[in-house]
Amino acid sequence: MSVAHTDVTTGALAVDGYPGSPSVRAGEVLRLHVSTRAERFRVDFFRCGAAIRHMGTMHGIGRYAPPRGQDEDWGWPGHDFAVPRDWPSGVYVAVLRPYDGDGSGAAGSSAATASLSLSGTDGSSAGIPYSGVPLGAEELDARHSRLLFVVKAREPARTTNILYKVPVFTYHAYNISGGGSLYGPVDPDDPAPHTGTPAVSLRRPGGGVGGPVKGRPDPHDPRTPRQTFAHWDAPFIAWLEGAGLTADYCTDLDLHESPGISDGYRLLISVGHDEYWSARIRDNVTAFRDRGGNVAIFGANTCWWRVAVTDGGTAVRCAKYPPGVPRGADVDQMRDAPDHWWETEPENTLTGVSYRNAGGHWEGPRGPLGFTVQGTDHKIFAGTGLHDGDVLGAEHRLVGYECDGAAYVRDGLGRAVATGEDGTPADFTILGVADLPQEPAAGWHTAAREDPAPWRAATFGLYTRGGTVFTAATTDWPRLLPLDARVRAITGNVITLLS
Numbered sequence: 001m002s003v004a005h006t007d008v009t010t011g012a013l014a015v016d017g018y019p020g021s022p023s024v025r026a027g028e029v030l031r032l033h034v035s036t037r038a039e040r041f042r043v044d045f046f047r048c049g050a051a052i053r054h055m056g057t058m059h060g061i062g063r064y065a066p067p068r069g070q071d072e073d074w075g076w077p078g079h080d081f082a083v084p085r086d087w088p089s090g091v092y093v094a095v096l097r098p099y100d101g102d103g104s105g106a107a108g109s110s111a112a113t114a115s116l117s118l119s120g121t122d123g124s125s126a127g128i129p130y131s132g133v134p135l136g137a138e139e140l141d142a143r144h145s146r147l148l149f150v151v152k153a154r155e156p157a158r159t160t161n162i163l164y165k166v167p168v169f170t171y172h173a174y175n176i177s178g179g180g181s182l183y184g185p186v187d188p189d190d191p192a193p194h195t196g197t198p199a200v201s202l203r204r205p206g207g208g209v210g211g212p213v214k215g216r217p218d219p220h221d222p223r224t225p226r227q228t229f230a231h232w233d234a235p236f237i238a239w240l241e242g243a244g245l246t247a248d249y250c251t252d253l254d255l256h257e258s259p260g261i262s263d264g265y266r267l268l269i270s271v272g273h274d275e276y277w278s279a280r281i282r283d284n285v286t287a288f289r290d291r292g293g294n295v296a297i298f299g300a301n302t303c304w305w306r307v308a309v310t311d312g313g314t315a316v317r318c319a320k321y322p323p324g325v326p327r328g329a330d331v332d333q334m335r336d337a338p339d340h341w342w343e344t345e346p347e348n349t350l351t352g353v354s355y356r357n358a359g360g361h362w363e364g365p366r367g368p369l370g371f372t373v374q375g376t377d378h379k380i381f382a383g384t385g386l387h388d389g390d391v392l393g394a395e396h397r398l399v400g401y402e403c404d405g406a407a408y409v410r411d412g413l414g415r416a417v418a419t420g421e422d423g424t425p426a427d428f429t430i431l432g433v434a435d436l437p438q439e440p441a442a443g444w445h446t447a448a449r450e451d452p453a454p455w456r457a458a459t460f461g462l463y464t465r466g467g468t469v470f471t472a473a474t475t476d477w478p479r480l481l482p483l484d485a486r487v488r489a490i491t492g493n494v495i496t497l498l499s
Helices: 168-174 233-242 252-257 279-290 485-498
Strands: 015-019 023-025 029-036 040-048 052-061 078-082 090-098 115-119 125-131 146-152 162-166 199-201 248-251 267-273 276-278 294-300 305-310 315-317 354-360 371-373 402-405 408-410 416-418 429-435 457-465 467-471
Touching: 015 090, 015 146, 029 040, 029 052, 029 090, 040 233, 052 078, 090 233, 146 248, 162 233, 162 252, 168 199, 168 252, 168 276, 168 305, 168 315, 233 267, 233 485, 248 252, 252 276, 252 279, 252 305, 267 485, 276 279, 279 294, 279 305, 279 467, 294 402, 294 485, 354 457, 402 457, 416 429, 416 457, 467 485
Parallel strands: 023 146, 162 248, 162 267, 267 294, 276 305, 294 467
Antiparallel strands: 015 029, 029 078, 040 052, 040 090, 090 146, 115 125, 199 315, 305 315, 354 402, 371 429, 408 416, 429 457, 457 467
8 A cells, every 4th residue: 555654654753644624613622633653743833824824832742553545534643632712714734743842842832933844845855944934835835744624713704704615525535645546546556446436534644735646746836736725725815815805714524514604604715626526515505605695716627526425524435437447547538427517417507617618738838828808897807907809817827727618609799608508507607718729739638528519618707596606717716816917806806796
């Protein structure tokens, strides 16, 4: 079995861990599961917002436990941490390391005195001692000795109308701690069966940070791997809170387990790559929309796979492969994948768009591709200076690495109009179109769909059914926030209008 935590298994004094639950409410107890050969360990807690803020420290007695498989609860020793009642809702990263008792890890140490030796994003030691608080989430990111959790608001919706959904299921779908992921085993010679329904545990290192990740490097932002918190969610949250906007935070497990968690909010935000949804999450988000709640999706490939939450909320299972098809096959090119949402209940009935109408570019740099905008008299374009026919974001490769679209035709004026024949709501207003290159050398991949026509296009836009649903239709929307003032303006306009 391939294991992520080689420092632990070889006896080095590394410290690895995972949270017992992906989220906790301020004022409650979070259980951390930790394995180390060190006698004692220290945990520094950081909140990731407009800036990285050191929130506190805990210490524990070290005990070693071995790694297990990706579909097992790793069962590591537990250590309880009482989350202070005044901790604001947010995404927190815990940094774990041996503690030598020299006083540098005194409980309650301030940001000014916290001293860390951060690791590189490839999991190796960066070799640069870091004193103080990291400047950004990319400096916190590592493939070991980290864990991520969400602090939920003690008084939900008291200070904000916005609820931000952190895609923990998708993080774990790509997390290969234990030797595999929802895409199968890492080692092609692994004796594990290559057919059937894979499952992954949420109780293992990784899940946003702290574990190895399946996938190729992002040539347009090589600082962090895709499918990690630091890659898409952290930059968006930094922009959001830096713009003076406040949000409460939850995970997709919270949306699965608690239908009322969205009560009191006006806007639910999903960002980057939020690919794996349970039926209960989808039902709860749809009910939120039907009650007049708004949804803003600043990402793509959204709600592509259905998962079942199992083992008391500690694992997810996804039936990807048709009978007899081996793991590793490109099931997106096939029909009859049991848990493809679009084959039974097309996700675009909720999101307005689907990956099957657009595609993905997974390896190497993409050519310049942006959205050709239309309907620029809409309020979301206010302050952008954009006019119909202008192209948004091409110079920064806005469209990709994965993108979604709606089936459309051109009207007599040449405007793209959603047909609704694929399940997209009839009133979906297309505000931008990006036709994907069809030549194989361009590197784009597409999925099976009802329409055999080869052309694909990403389309961003919105519709209203009870509440309004906006979709940016590309995973890399957050990447352009620091690069493109027009993307920032549209993002701010959407949030202001819908919250």
